[in-house]
Amino acid sequence: MARMKFLCDADRCIECQACVTACKNEHEVPWGINRRRVVTINDGLPGERSVSMACMHCDDAPCAAVCPVDCFYTTADAVVLHNKDTCIGCGYCSYACPFGAPQFPRTANFGTRGKMDKCTYCSGGPEADMSHAEYVKYGSNRLAEGKLPLCAEMCSTKSLLAGDGEIIAEIYRERVVTRGYGSGAWGWRTAYGETVTV
Amino acid sequence: MTRTLLSRLAAAFAVVALAALLAPMYAEAQVNPTQSSVNEDAMFQALGTSGTVSGRVTIPDQASGNLIVPDNKAWAVLQGQTLHTLSIVAVVGMVVLLALFYMIRGKIRIDGGPSGRRILRFNAVERFAHWTLASTFIILALTGLNLIIGKSVILPIVGESAFGTLSAWGKVAHNFLAWPFMASLVLIFLLWVIHNVPNRLDWQWIKAGGGILKKGVHPPARKFNAGQKLIFWSVIIGGALLSWTGIMLLFPGEVATAADWQFYQVIHALVAAALSALVIAHIYIGSVGMEGAFDAMGSGEVDENWAKEHHSLWVEEVKSTQARNTAQVQTPAE
Numbered sequence: 001m002a003r004m005k006f007l008c009d010a011d012r013c014i015e016c017q018a019c020v021t022a023c024k025n026e027h028e029v030p031w032g033i034n035r036r037r038v039v040t041i042n043d044g045l046p047g048e049r050s051v052s053m054a055c056m057h058c059d060d061a062p063c064a065a066v067c068p069v070d071c072f073y074t075t076a077d078a079v080v081l082h083n084k085d086t087c088i089g090c091g092y093c094s095y096a097c098p099f100g101a102p103q104f105p106r107t108a109n110f111g112t113r114g115k116m117d118k119c120t121y122c123s124g125g126p127e128a129d130m131s132h133a134e135y136v137k138y139g140s141n142r143l144a145e146g147k148l149p150l151c152a153e154m155c156s157t158k159s160l161l162a163g164d165g166e167i168i169a170e171i172y173r174e175r176v177v178t179r180g181y182g183s184g185a186w187g188w189r190t191a192y193g194e195t196v197t198v
Numbered sequence: 199m200t201r202t203l204l205s206r207l208a209a210a211f212a213v214v215a216l217a218a219l220l221a222p223m224y225a226e227a228q229v230n231p232t233q234s235s236v237n238e239d240a241m242f243q244a245l246g247t248s249g250t251v252s253g254r255v256t257i258p259d260q261a262s263g264n265l266i267v268p269d270n271k272a273w274a275v276l277q278g279q280t281l282h283t284l285s286i287v288a289v290v291g292m293v294v295l296l297a298l299f300y301m302i303r304g305k306i307r308i309d310g311g312p313s314g315r316r317i318l319r320f321n322a323v324e325r326f327a328h329w330t331l332a333s334t335f336i337i338l339a340l341t342g343l344n345l346i347i348g349k350s351v352i353l354p355i356v357g358e359s360a361f362g363t364l365s366a367w368g369k370v371a372h373n374f375l376a377w378p379f380m381a382s383l384v385l386i387f388l389l390w391v392i393h394n395v396p397n398r399l400d401w402q403w404i405k406a407g408g409g410i411l412k413k414g415v416h417p418p419a420r421k422f423n424a425g426q427k428l429i430f431w432s433v434i435i436g437g438a439l440l441s442w443t444g445i446m447l448l449f450p451g452e453v454a455t456a457a458d459w460q461f462y463q464v465i466h467a468l469v470a471a472a473l474s475a476l477v478i479a480h481i482y483i484g485s486v487g488m489e490g491a492f493d494a495m496g497s498g499e500v501d502e503n504w505a506k507e508h509h510s511l512w513v514e515e516v517k518s519t520q521a522r523n524t525a526q527v528q529t530p531a532e
Contacts, residue, residue: 041252190271
């Protein structure tokens with residue numbers, strides 16, 4: 001099985017926010033929730049770079065380690081998913097996540113956290129693939145349709161890559177060798193313990 | 199005229215030559231992407247081992263400007279492993295210790311046997327405050343403990359779906375019962391602080407081991423002995439810490455940063471584990487551990503012989519007050 005990963009080539013990202021918009025539209029993500037966001041480092045300074053960030057689907061995911069109800073699970077594609085029926089909205093995962101992935105709607109009493117929502121790598125949740133129940137809770141399941149996550153698929157500069165970790169790392173490595181520079185596979189060291197070496 | 203023209207030409211040539219010399223240097227500084235590129239590795243090196251890479255975002259949630267916070271993984275290890283183990287050790291360890299103590303020492307009996315005469319030890323207000331604090335604490339402790347060790351203790355038994363529902367209700371109970379807990383904590387403090395000021399008697403009580411370890415040893419004590427004072431101050435200080443950190447955890451918007459929240463969570467869990475262990479010992483000595491002790495908080499009236507053995511000075515105070523009151527009632531005003 002493939003080990004699915006995201007890789008944002010920050011030297012190509014033009015901060016167009018299309019990945020953010022595509023994600024929101026594809027999964028009908030409610031207001032105030034961002035499964036994906038673009039962060040601009042050194043904004044307005046020499047060396048400014050933008051990085052598109054979502055759940056990195058870590059090895060030994062810290063969110064899963066702290067979840068009091070054990071609602072996280074890792075799929076055969078190494079995608080980290082969670083069960084919203086079990087989630088109690090405690091927020092622990094958001095404090096454990098190094099990437100700010102877990103999001104909470106303010107739907108419970110006194111505007112407190114509802115059930116957690118995060119990037120599913122466009123692969124739904126524990127419900128039956130492509131069912132209505134799955135779509136309502138987690139959004140569409142593109143992986144079950146044989147497609148990759150929409151954010152990466154529609155990226156105009158092919159900055160955001162999604163797919164098997166080894167394949168996208170090889171694509172990135174070739175790019176760095178060809179153009180002579182690269183700012184690194186952002187988040188890989190933190191999520192997987194090792195980064196892409198060129 | 200010719201000279202000036204020549205000198206002007208020479209000057210112009212010099213400027214062009216200088217520009218031609220400097221041009222590659224400028225061009226290099228402007229377009230060399232490798233030199234000015236932000237590199238993740240270099241960034242982490244500059245930020246140190248616990249650096250947070252952050253930048254600007256265009257969405258309202260400004261906290262999402264933190265791109266990578268590797269430190270969060272350290273908290274995940276603390277919460278997922280360290281606190282998990284510590285909580286189990288604190289609770290199970292105390293139960294084992296008490297079981298051993300019970301097997302060796304047995305139930306602490308009233309040496310003189312029950313006298314049949316009762317003295318009021320705690321009035322209705324005191325008992326109400328105690329039981330409000332006790333019942334809310336037990337539910338808070340169990341639901342809190344469930345958040346840390348429930349997934350390895352209860353989840354395998356009841357299954358994920360039932361455990362999720364149980365924990366969701368537990369979370370609601372924890373968040374709402376915290377308020378009566380805090381109210382009764384204040385009430386307990388106001389009612390009993392006067393009796394819990396440490397004094398020289400406490401030192402004697404501690405030196406005598408509280409009379410817990412040996413039969414027939416009963417160091418003198420007022421309304422509260424040193425052991426009870428220890429429980430009182432632990433509950434007051436621990437409870438205050440739990441209340442403060444709990445309020446911080448309950449309103450994450452009021453906590454400055456995520457790192458602050460993590461700090462409060464660790465303090466909350468550590469104090470809760472320590473206080474739970476202490477309260478288990480308190481429950482033990484107030485129920486199965488000592489004959490006649492439960493009555494103090496049950497009916498509020500204790501046996502006179504029990505009182506004489508454990509709170510000799512307090513009994514004398516009560517008796518002298520009673521005698522004075524009776525004398526006043528019996529002697530007509532002159």
